[in-house]
Amino acid sequence: MTTTVTPLPVADVHRPPSGLAADLRAARIVCHRELLRWLKDRRRLAAGLVQPLLWLFVLGSGLSRVVNVGPGNVDFRTFLFPGVLATSVMFTAVFAGVSVVWDREFGFLREMLVAPIRRSSIMAGKCLGGAIVATSQAVVILALAGLCGVPYSPVLMLELLGVLFLASLSITAFGLLLGARVANIQSVMPVIQTVITPMMFLSGALYPTAGLPTWLALATKVNPVTYAVNPMRHVLFTHLDLTPAAAKVLDHQLTWGGWPVPFALQLVMLAALGLVAFAIAVRRFSKTD
Amino acid sequence: MDTEDRRPAAIRVENLQKRFGEVEAVCGVDFEVRAGETFGFLGPNGAGKSTTINMLCTLLRPTGGRAVVAGYDVATQRDDVRREIGLVFQDMTLDTYLSAAQNLRFHGQLYGVPAARLETRMQQVLELVGLWDRRDKDVSTFSGGMKRRLEIARGLLHSPRVLFLDEPTVGLDPQTRASIWEYLNELRHQEDLTIFLTTHYMDEAENCDRIAIMDAGRIVALDTPQALKAAIGTDRIRLETDDGAAAAAAINRNFGLEATSAGGALVLQVPDGERFVPKLLADLGVPVRSVSVTRPTLDDVFMTYTGRTIRDAEAAPGSEIPAMFRGRR
Ligand SMILES: Nc1ncnc2c1ncn2[C@@H]1O[C@H](COP(=O)(O)OP(=O)(O)O)[C@@H](O)[C@H]1O
Ligand SMILES: [Mg+2]
Numbered sequence: 106m107t108t109t110v111t112p113l114p115v116a117d118v119h120r121p122p123s124g125l126a127a128d129l130r131a132a133r134i135v136c137h138r139e140l141l142r143w144l145k146d147r148r149r150l151a152a153g154l155v156q157p158l159l160w161l162f163v164l165g166s167g168l169s170r171v172v173n174v175g176p177g178n179v180d181f182r183t184f185l186f187p188g189v190l191a192t193s194v195m196f197t198a199v200f201a202g203v204s205v206v207w208d209r210e211f212g213f214l215r216e217m218l219v220a221p222i223r224r225s226s227i228m229a230g231k232c233l234g235g236a237i238v239a240t241s242q243a244v245v246i247l248a249l250a251g252l253c254g255v256p257y258s259p260v261l262m263l264e265l266l267g268v269l270f271l272a273s274l275s276i277t278a279f280g281l282l283l284g285a286r287v288a289n290i291q292s293v294m295p296v297i298q299t300v301i302t303p304m305m306f307l308s309g310a311l312y313p314t315a316g317l318p319t320w321l322a323l324a325t326k327v328n329p330v331t332y333a334v335n336p337m338r339h340v341l342f343t344h345l346d347l348t349p350a351a352a353k354v355l356d357h358q359l360t361w362g363g364w365p366v367p368f369a370l371q372l373v374m375l376a377a378l379g380l381v382a383f384a385i386a387v388r389r390f391s392k393t394d
Numbered sequence: 395m396d397t398e399d400r401r402p403a404a405i406r407v408e409n410l411q412k413r414f415g416e417v418e419a420v421c422g423v424d425f426e427v428r429a430g431e432t433f434g435f436l437g438p439n440g441a442g443k444s445t446t447i448n449m450l451c452t453l454l455r456p457t458g459g460r461a462v463v464a465g466y467d468v469a470t471q472r473d474d475v476r477r478e479i480g481l482v483f484q485d486m487t488l489d490t491y492l493s494a495a496q497n498l499r500f501h502g503q504l505y506g507v508p509a510a511r512l513e514t515r516m517q518q519v520l521e522l523v524g525l526w527d528r529r530d531k532d533v534s535t536f537s538g539g540m541k542r543r544l545e546i547a548r549g550l551l552h553s554p555r556v557l558f559l560d561e562p563t564v565g566l567d568p569q570t571r572a573s574i575w576e577y578l579n580e581l582r583h584q585e586d587l588t589i590f591l592t593t594h595y596m597d598e599a600e601n602c603d604r605i606a607i608m609d610a611g612r613i614v615a616l617d618t619p620q621a622l623k624a625a626i627g628t629d630r631i632r633l634e635t636d637d638g639a640a641a642a643a644a645i646n647r648n649f650g651l652e653a654t655s656a657g658g659a660l661v662l663q664v665p666d667g668e669r670f671v672p673k674l675l676a677d678l679g680v681p682v683r684s685v686s687v688t689r690p691t692l693d694d695v696f697m698t699y700t701g702r703t704i705r706d707a708e709a710a711p712g713s714e715i716p717a718m719f720r721g722r723r
Contacts, residue, residue, distance in 0.1 A: 127506075134503045142491050212487035219453055220504040221476035393455050394414070 131222040132230035139201065139234025149200075153242040157193045161185060161246075161253060179351055183254040187338040188310035190246055190269065194239045195310075195330060198273045199301050201235025202280020205390075206287050218390070225387045228281055232383065235277030240270045261344040268340055271372065272333035275379025279329070282382040285389040308334040315357040326361065332375040335359050339368055401429035404464060404556050404588035405450065411458030412445050419445040421611040422459060427590055429555075432582060435592040436599040436692065437608035438707035443592035444484055446608075447560045450590070451481055464555045477505070480549030484560040486541055490534040494525055494544050497533060498551055505552035519547040522584065523577050539570035543577060550585065559591040563598065575601060594704060596692040605692075607699055609707065614699040623690045626698045629667030630690075631674070633660045634683040641680040648677050 143149065161182055169181035208214040217227050247265065250257055287296055305311075307321075308330035317325065325331050342356035359366045366374075405427035412420040420442040427433040435443045448454040450463055452472040461468045464478035488497050495516065502512045520526040523543035533541060542562060549557055562578070563571040575598065582589065591602070599605045599619060606616040615622055633653075635641040641660055642653045653662040664670045667687035675682060696704050 130506075131504060134500060138489065138492070138496075138500055141496060142489070145491055211490065212483070212485050213489045215453070215483060216487040216489075216501070217504070219451060219476060219481060220501075221473045221506075222504060393453070 128223055128226040128229075131220075131226040132233060135217065135227050135230025136234040136237070139231060140237060143234075143238045150242075153193065153197050154245055156196070157189045157246045158249075160189045160192065161249065165189075165253070179345075179347070179355060180254045182252075183345070184313070184355060185311070186250065186253045186255050187265075187341045188334065190243055190265070191272065191308070191310045191330070191334040191337050192305055193246060194243050194269055194273050195276055195301070195305060195333070197239040197242050198235050198276035199280040199283070199297065201238055202231065202277040202282070203284040203287070203293055203297070204235075205231060205281055205284035206290055206293055209284075210290050224391045228278075228383065228387050228390060231281060232274055232277045235280065236270055236273035239273035239277070240266065243269045243273075255341065256344065258344055261340065264340045265337065268333075268336050268372070271375055271379075272337070275375050275382070276330075276333065278379045278383040278386060281386040282389075285386045304328055304330045307331075309357075310334045313354050313357060314359075315354045326359070329375075329378045331359070332371050332378065336368060336371050336375065339371075402465065403427060403462075404429045404431070405433075405590060406462045407450075407459070408461070409459035410446065410449060410456055410461050412442070412449055412454060413457045418611055420449070423606075423608075423611075423613050425606055425613060425616060427556075427588060429588055430586065431603045432589040432591070432601070434599050434602035434605040435590075435608050436594065436596070436605050436696070436704075437592075438594055438704050440610075441594075441608040441707075442611040443594075443608055444560050447558050447590070447592060451479055451558055452476060477552075478555045480552065480554035480557040482542070482545045482549045482557070482559040482562055484564065486545070488533045488541055488545060488548075490532070493530050493532050494520070494536075495529040497544065498529075498548055501548050502551050507552050515551060515553070519550045522550070522581060523547045537570075539566050539573065542566065542570075542574055546574075546577065546581075550581070550587075553585075554587070556588045556590060559589065561592055561594070563593070563595065571595070571598070594708070596696070596704065599692055607692075607696060609696075609700045615695065619692060622695045623692065626690055626695055628663040628665050628690065629670075630688045631662050631664060631667050631671065632656075632686045632688070633662070633674075634658070634685070635660065635678075636681045636683065641678060641682075644678050644680055645674075649674070 165182040165185045172181045205214065208217070218224065244266070247262060250262075255261075283296060283300065284293075287293055307324045307328045309325050310330075314322070314325055314331075314335075339356055342352060347355065359371065403426045405425075407423060407425050409422045409424060410420060411418075411422050423442075423446065425433075435441075435446065437443055445454065449456050450461055450468060452468050452475050456469060463475045466474040466478065468475050489500070492500070498516050498520070499512065502516065507515060516529075517526060520529055523546055525540065525544055525547065528536070528540070533544065536544065546557075546559070546562070549559075559578075563574050566574065578589070579601070581587065593599055602619065604616065604618050605622070606613045607622075608614070617625070633641065638655055638658070638660060642655065645651050645653045645660070645662060651662050651664070653660040655661070667689075671685060671687060675685070693703055696702075696707075700707065
């Protein structure tokens with residue numbers, strides 16, 4: 106028996122382009138999903154904003170009457186401002202990265218992993234999405250700058266945004282790496298509490314790093330988060346009219362064995378740490394049994 | 395498909411193996427799936443069905459053997475394979491935070507469906523599974539059956555040549571299962587598609603053009619459901635008479651058959667039951683109260699090749715998938 110064979114509908118077989126353009130396109134699609142999810146998740150939006158407000162206006166206002174931040178009469182809230190920005194970005198970005206654990210547990214990770222795209226572009230998309238989310242939430246805090254004695258100087262704001270975005274990218278990559286190593290959703294919170302919270306405290310986000318005991322100073326220097334917090338503080342305090350004495354305490358120069366680490370190198374460190382975390386995370390997700 | 399298809403095989407598998415440490419999940423299987431065919435893997439939990447599918451769709455690396463899907467080698471031409479296949483996994487893989495349309499759009503874009511075609515294609519596949527009206531609803535509001543249908547639609551969105559479905563109806567109630575099959579059958583007519591599916595439901599395997607029965611990592615039988623049933627043989631005739639002993643003697647004398655008595659009735663096995671019954675009634679000589687003919691089922695086929703029913707195989711210790719490999723539905 107002979108039958109005519111229906112040819113495959115050739116027009117239907119798509120050949121997505123490959124190469125860098127395709128990788129970027131895939132990253133953009135994954136990033137878009139991160140943003141859709143964020144905009145839908147009201148609770149996450151609210152939580153991301155309530156925390157910094159508590160820091161600045163409850164803790165900050167409460168302590169500003171008893172804490173004297175170095176010489177020069179700087180408001181404690183002003184001192185706290187860059188630290189709170191960094192903390193907010195840090196938790197938002199880490200959660201954005203760690204959300205890959207949810208993707209895995211609820212199955213959506215498979216949908217992405219089996220698509221004809223490179224896994225690094227999936228991970229890049231997640232980092233980009235996390236960075237945009239974290240930076241956007243930080244913008245709301247930036248809007249409150251005036252209430253904390255921080256001037257609305259356009260240059261300052263742009264510089265802060267730049268550092269915030271770079272920090273968010275790196276920290277989301279770090280969150281991804283954590284997510285790659287965490288077995289299930291139940292272990293996420295304990296890991297955040299034992300890894301991220303100490304890193305936040307040891308970064309000097311909440312206290313000046315001048316004149317710390319040696320062990321604490323050392324812990325601060327090996328802590329990757331310091332390289333996110335310190336540049337932010339530097340950007341901010343160079344835009345304030347501080348007395349040299351106050352600047353020395355508040356905008357404390359980071360040193361390696363006595364050598365002052367230049368601002369640009371701190372940013373390079375931040376980017377490099379992010380890239381390393383990203384590379385390890387991609388490797389872990391690219392493994393096939 | 396009852397017609398010969400001259401296209402090259404959609405799936406060709408030679409001595410495919412997968413071992414997880416000590417566990418030999420798939421111990422060397424060979425088969426070929428023709429283009430346009432609906433091919434089923436039937437077997438109990440732990441038989442190695444998902445492992446086989448995952449190797450065919452490039453999510454697992456075979457530890458031995460070779461598989462070619464849509465003309466591409468699953469080990470060396472992964473991206474080519476991935477572009478040509480659609481997948482519906484055993485566990486749900488939708489983003490329940492997003493709407494049905496958002497899930498589909500994400501998929502279509504990742505697979506590079508041109509923007510100009512994406513919206514029309516989305517409408518096609520959503521209409522095919524009866525979800526077009528619900529396209530803007532969040533997936534979290536969907537029932538299990540609707541999620542499955544949406545996954546089927548998504549698997550078809552990029553016009554794959556081969557659609558893989560791993561236990562497409564597991565965990566669904568019988569009515570929903572039947573409706574999923576209606577959609578699948580519809581799909582076989584509308585799309586030019588090869589379907590490869592796994593199931594541990596006998597009645598579903600009947601819907602396939604050909605099935606492979608899998609047990610403990612091996613294919614123990616492979617053919618059309620009709621041929622498999624015919625090969626093991628015989629129809630069963632159940633007969634109630636006024637005098638069982640006399641009837642049994644008459645059957646032995648007149649037809650040379652051995653009848654066994656079961657629950658007050660006689661049971662005998664013959665190749666073609668429906669043609670045999672008239673002769674039996676004419677020549678028995680003992681009044682008959684009732685008679686019934688049962689065809690062999692795939693259950694009987696499974697029993698013949700594995701020595702147990704599929705339900706026994708399910709209950710056997712060690713056949714259960716460890717909890718960590720099971721997802722949520
Ligand atoms: N990732 C894995 N690691 C170890 N063993 C596995 C893994 N996946 C499956 N198995 C084992 O392989 C066998 C076949 O499993 P599977 O392919 O899921 O069966 P089925 O899909 O037919 O129910 C089972 O014994 C299962 O426990
Ligand atoms: Mg399975």
